[in-house]
Amino acid sequence: MKKTLTRSKTYDGDLTKMDRRLTRQTTLASFGHPPEFDYKRDAKHLVKILKQCVTAHILDLDSILHFLSTYNCEQRMLIVQNLEYEYNYNLVDMVLERPESPIRSCVLAMLTEPIELYVRHFHDLLTLKLTGKIDGDITRLLIEILLGLSNMDIEKFQESYKNLFENSIDKDIEIVLGEKNLLSKLIIHLLKGKRYEESGNSPSIAKMIAKNFHDVTSDVTTIDDNTIIDIFTCDSFSQLSTIFDIYEDKYGEPIQEAIQRQFHNQIEIECFDDIIEFTRSPSGYYSKSLRQALEKYPIDYMTLIRFIIGHVDKDLDEIKLEYLKNYDEPLDVTIKTRLDNMEIKRTFILIITKEEDITANIGGPVRFDNSNNSSSIGSGLNRMTTKKTSTTTPPTTPPPSTTASNKSLFGRKISHETFDKFFNVFKTIRTHKAD
Template sequence: MDYEARPTVTPAPNFNAAEDAAALRGAMKGFGTDEEAIIDILTNRSNKQRQTIMEVYNTEYERDIIDDLRGELGGNFEEVIIALMRPMEDFMCKELHKAMEGMGTDEGTLVEILCSKSNEEIVEICQWYEERYDRPLAEHMCSETSGHFRRLLTMIVTGTRDPIGTTDPEKAKSDADALYAAGEAKLGTDEEVFNKIFAHSSFAQLRLVFDEYKELSGMTIEQAIKHEMEGTLHDAMLCIVECVQSPAAFFANQLHKAMDGAGTDDERLIRIIVSRSEIDLATIKDEFERIYNRTLYSALRNETSGDYKRALLSLIKE
């Protein structure tokens, strides 16, 4: 099954970085700030175009556009705009670091970012992380996690996953046999077998493994994980399964969780909408509506407020 990844943000045609830089300077100069102009420009340019705008702005005005934006904006609106201005790998590194610094660890953020990525994306993130924080991501993560969960994430972060699209139907059968023997067919669970297969195989290969598993055992891999795993390892395994089957459905569910119940998980909303806007946010919108029978646009409009809401809605596109 080919995954149709459709973005909501694409490079602006007839792009002129100097004009955009001048418009942004004008929006922040003098009394008051033209938030609408900032939203209109930055949510309708690709990340690469925003990086060019930043270079032109910083050179032309001898100012730092990030500092200027921070000085003019505040709260969640500032978080959205600054996230848009960062190279996406840098933004992911910042989110990972925030999830691990201080007291406690936000395992959900680690799972969402690390378990949903291809090996090629992980390599980029690790390079950025070490450059930004002068510390390997794997080392920091090992100090903040434990047990089989730590082992799984460590294997993912150290780049053991096969390249995108790598498949071997015969190996899929033997891996399905190994998973069955490590779980349903025995008392207790051999988590290391699950970890090795889930962290090493490409997503295309895992799709074959999961099909073989159902053929062999008569149950889905999700059912097996729910029987055999618990806690953060359970969450990480299910994230991988969902991203193998449909990344859009996984992120649609994450967005729904971020808006469900009392209050909203603003960090998660910002992270997913900003980071997926140039990858598959249009596909995620379709999945959200299919699963929850309402549009992502209307859900977000009802659950958020202010300039923060306007910026996210502009990225989603109605």
């Protein structure tokens, strides 16, 4: 029987799903925010774009991305949720119906929270590998997605994967990479979220582990693979750093030499080397991954999207500084010179610089030329069935520009009053459905 991964669930419209999404929204910050953000007003602007798309029978991803790029993640989530519950547009499902392309992946990333973005990319990679659309090994990319997640993030990651794909992530990993595979075990252990996160370390234990690493030869193994996996996935990063420092100070060689003696498969060596590099400098590790994605041909948009959109509220500033130090060029300058998709380039630079809109003087109505909307990058996302859209007759004139302001809105927050209004939307809808 042919092995396949479970397809993603579509929106079912029941109260259970509504309650789950409502619960997710209640975690948004709601104090000290200026009042200029109005999610209802801005959702109406997006509805106008979507009605134009209904008329033209094509989803204009360029215009949607242009609209979304001037909001921070919290604001986008409010707009998208209001769009779904008040206007009956499930934008995520609508985007997933479009052919795979860089612009589609970028829009989808703007419509989801970072953890869900990581989950979808993780599943994409497994799917692409299983279907033979990726020739190379994917384990380093899978590990890269997981390394920066805390134990709490890992728990959310597991829950999100289960909700989206109705399957065990461990089972999917074993289907694609193999049940007895060492790297399958490594990734599954990372997904257990058992890393010690308290500060402090034990030099005495670090010395013992360093000695065991040093005593490994091509013929004699003093530390078994399962123990190494436990060390690399459960010890705190400060403890790992202590082990590496003691080893290098005492034995006068990089810890990577011990890894090469322990393992003979090149991919296995590279995966453990990646964890070592991340332990030394997370931002350095990420900046290197960004550079590699930019130098690939074709450009690895999946990785760029994951880092630039997925890390904006986390550690993108540190990654930018490390990138500048390592490559003597600001990240936004590299983006300007290497990307050819104007809307993706604009979005990335707006996120990176927090102020520069390279298309500020370029206006015009919604476009329906399908440009940049169907070129393949093999994102591997499962398409979902869209929720039925509004039957209201769409307008025949283009909507006014929704991005007239050149100033970035990434610093904006959601006011307490706006958040209260948001709950009233749910209250009204749920009362209506109950009747």
